[in-house]
Amino acid sequence: MSTASQPLTEGSERILTYAQALNEALREEMARDQSVVLLGEDIGEYGGIFTVTRGLLGEFGRERVFDTPISEGAIVGSAIGLALTGYRPVVEIMFVDFVFVASDQLFNHAAKARYISGGQRTVPLVVRTQQGSGGGKGAQHSQCLEALFCHLPGWKVVAPSNAADAKGLLKSAIRDGNPIAFLEHKALYFQKWPVPTGNSTIPIGKARVVREGRDVTLIAYSKAVQLAASAAEQLAEEGVMAEVIDLRTLKPLDLHTILESVAKTKRVVLIHEAHRFVGLGAELAATIQEKAFHYLKGPVQRIAALDVPIPFNRTLEKIVLPSTGAIISAVHSSLGR
Amino acid sequence: MTIAADQEPDLVVLYRKMYQIRRVEERLEELFRASEIYGSLHLCIGQEATVTGACAALDREDYITATYRGHGATLAKGTSVQAVVAELFGKETGCCHGRGGSMLLTDLTVGNLGCSGIVAGGIPIAMGAALSARLSKNTRVALTFFGEGATNQGVFYESLNMAALWKLPCIFFCENNLYAEMTHISKEASVQRMADRGCACSVPGIVVDGNDVQAVYRTTAQAVARARAGQGPMIIEAMTYRLTGHMFGDSQVYRPKEEVESWRKRDPLLVARRKLEDRGTKAEIIDRIHQEVETEIEQAIAFARQSPEPKAEEVSEYVYC
Numbered sequence: 001m002s003t004a005s006q007p008l009t010e011g012s013e014r015i016l017t018y019a020q021a022l023n024e025a026l027r028e029e030m031a032r033d034q035s036v037v038l039l040g041e042d043i044g045e046y047g048g049i050f051t052v053t054r055g056l057l058g059e060f061g062r063e064r065v066f067d068t069p070i071s072e073g074a075i076v077g078s079a080i081g082l083a084l085t086g087y088r089p090v091v092e093i094m095f096v097d098f099v100f101v102a103s104d105q106l107f108n109h110a111a112k113a114r115y116i117s118g119g120q121r122t123v124p125l126v127v128r129t130q131q132g133s134g135g136g137k138g139a140q141h142s143q144c145l146e147a148l149f150c151h152l153p154g155w156k157v158v159a160p161s162n163a164a165d166a167k168g169l170l171k172s173a174i175r176d177g178n179p180i181a182f183l184e185h186k187a188l189y190f191q192k193w194p195v196p197t198g199n200s201t202i203p204i205g206k207a208r209v210v211r212e213g214r215d216v217t218l219i220a221y222s223k224a225v226q227l228a229a230s231a232a233e234q235l236a237e238e239g240v241m242a243e244v245i246d247l248r249t250l251k252p253l254d255l256h257t258i259l260e261s262v263a264k265t266k267r268v269v270l271i272h273e274a275h276r277f278v279g280l281g282a283e284l285a286a287t288i289q290e291k292a293f294h295y296l297k298g299p300v301q302r303i304a305a306l307d308v309p310i311p312f313n314r315t316l317e318k319i320v321l322p323s324t325g326a327i328i329s330a331v332h333s334s335l336g337r
Numbered sequence: 338m339t340i341a342a343d344q345e346p347d348l349v350v351l352y353r354k355m356y357q358i359r360r361v362e363e364r365l366e367e368l369f370r371a372s373e374i375y376g377s378l379h380l381c382i383g384q385e386a387t388v389t390g391a392c393a394a395l396d397r398e399d400y401i402t403a404t405y406r407g408h409g410a411t412l413a414k415g416t417s418v419q420a421v422v423a424e425l426f427g428k429e430t431g432c433c434h435g436r437g438g439s440m441l442l443t444d445l446t447v448g449n450l451g452c453s454g455i456v457a458g459g460i461p462i463a464m465g466a467a468l469s470a471r472l473s474k475n476t477r478v479a480l481t482f483f484g485e486g487a488t489n490q491g492v493f494y495e496s497l498n499m500a501a502l503w504k505l506p507c508i509f510f511c512e513n514n515l516y517a518e519m520t521h522i523s524k525e526a527s528v529q530r531m532a533d534r535g536c537a538c539s540v541p542g543i544v545v546d547g548n549d550v551q552a553v554y555r556t557t558a559q560a561v562a563r564a565r566a567g568q569g570p571m572i573i574e575a576m577t578y579r580l581t582g583h584m585f586g587d588s589q590v591y592r593p594k595e596e597v598e599s600w601r602k603r604d605p606l607l608v609a610r611r612k613l614e615d616r617g618t619k620a621e622i623i624d625r626i627h628q629e630v631e632t633e634i635e636q637a638i639a640f641a642r643q644s645p646e647p648k649a650e651e652v653s654e655y656v657y658c
Contacts, residue, residue, distance in 0.1 A: 037472070063472055069502065074461040074495030081465020084450050085400065086473070104492070108455050109462065117443040117451060118434030119655040153656050177658045 021163035040092030072102035096131035111154030139309035144274035161225035168202030207254035213243035276304035383580030386605035390553025402459030405440035407452030415447035428644035457490035467507035486517025506564035547575030
């Protein structure tokens with residue numbers, strides 16, 4: 001992928017797709033650290049089905065980039081073996097839905113390896129995968145499974161909403177040293193954003209205030225940040241100033257940024273594309289009421305996917321997924337309108 | 338035990354390790370019965386020759402993964418009795434600071450990447466360690482212990498395929514003790530020989546008498562030499578038998594007493610002892626080994642009893658680095 005077709009100066013910005021930004025992060029980290037190796041299905045010669053690993057096999061060779069069989073359990077298991085013996089594997093699981101195939105290695109092994117060995121083992125493993133609706137991909141290729149990873153001690157969970165964050169967070173994830181679920185969104189890969197050049201990392205565990213406001217806090221991550229931003233835009237037209245927070249990292253949560261905003265706006269709407277029941281919104285709502293109950297002027301609201309498998313039919317899929325309209329309605333209800 | 342693969346250890350050395358494992362297991366069973374230790378207990382009594390022979394063919398730097406029946410493998414790879422026993426007591430001085438317990442023993446200082454409580458769970462991890470050895474261009478090998486029941490798990494084939502595809506220095510060591518937990522092999526496997534399952538991925542398999550520690554050593558040493566020479570993985574199927582239940586409290590209604598008795602006659606310690614006697618090893622030498630091992634174990638138990646519990650305020654240590 002020729003992201004750098006013309007020379008650029010350090011610190012300047014270019015317009016890159018989310019996929020190009022991720023590719024750049026991988027290339028930079030692989031050049032910086034020989035122990036970074038990639039494993040995944042169709043990531044080498046094909047360059048990854050979303051082009052994220054394009055060109056890396058040619059650049060770094062077969063000892064750094066491994067096209068694997070379709071064997072998710074052994075892909076993750078072997079990456080754990082590599083991580084325990086001095087490497088920093090970055091695994092691509094083609095669709096998040098396939099993590100169930102690898103779940104023993106992800107959840108019984110990677111997550112617990114350090115704790116149950118009394119700190120002897122560390123697992124510097126990044127599992128890159130993509131989730132969410134791509135429009136008609138159906139129930140086994142459209143899920144959002146962040147709650148699974150968030151639930152189990154041992155994982156850190158990152159879900160970037162734009163190209164610049166994707167790059168900066170992936171670089172931090174590779175350097176982190178813990179198992180990290182790096183959850184990309186399939187609908188974002190070919191959208192474009194300005195991305196700084198150079199060695200800029202974005203810290204894990206820090207949220208970002210995307211838009212400041214005083215009347216209500218909209219908390220989102222991944223692609224849902226776009227829904228929240230668009231709702232905020234429309235609300236502004238009617239004089240409601242919504243603050244939009246992009247969590248960026250789902251575990252560990254940046255409670256400081258969340259609570260500071262809640263203290264200011266006193267109203268919260270949580271937005272995610274994962275199912276509502278026991279989704280991350282439930283955890284956030286519980287935490288906000290525990291820590292900031294006296295600030296709240298009304299119930300914390302949740303906008304999430306309905307609790308049905310993602311249907312194929314276009315109209316039905318749209319009904320299941322969260323929408324800007326639903327966010328605006330929730331804000332209205334929160335304001336007593 | 339860290340003996341280079343090309344130097345066959347004397348049978349006395351192998352016997353000593355097997356006796357140590359046997360007595361540790363027997364003492365742990367007593368401590369469990371007396372409720373001094375708790376949780377789960379999966380003993381490898383009767384299977385000492387497999388882990389002892391196999392680990393004797395490895396160097397300290399070589400990697401292993403093992404199973405919840407992993408006390409023997411852990412001791413055979415070189416972890417001290419003290420560190421193992423203290424771990425089963427849940428003490429801070431255990432090899433995993435009391436966070437792992439009986440099923441999850443790990444000791445990176447001797448290349449034990451970890452035992453797993455999940456059947457076949459350690460297999461892909463060893464395969465990854467073998468990939469690591471190949472990438473690092475060192476001569477290490479990775480050996481993964483698993484039972485015959487694990488060969489019915491998908492990840493066994495996934496790992497076998499990847500190890501063969503990439504010619505990794507990985508040894509798939511199947512301890513066939515005839516029972517997957519409580520179910521006889523004839524009711525759970527479509528083949529008689531687990532070594533034959535290598536055919537699926539063109540991985541050579543060899544069957545060995547798993548109660549003959551020297552035979553296990555020699556077979557493993559060949560597989561190790563082959564792996565170090567870059568010739569890829571192998572399956573070793575060691576035929577053995579656990580003389581105690583699947584876990585503490587197992588009623589063992591699923592197997593006839595006569596079967597257990599017939600295997601008791603081929604107890605790996607008896608087999609080795611007979612060989613020692615046949616070659617004229619003096620009884621005093623064997624007695625001294627027994628005494629030294631008993632002392633070592635009793636000191637380890639005393640150490641574990643006196644060791645501190647993990648600190649309550651450190652309960653969240655080690656989740657993240």
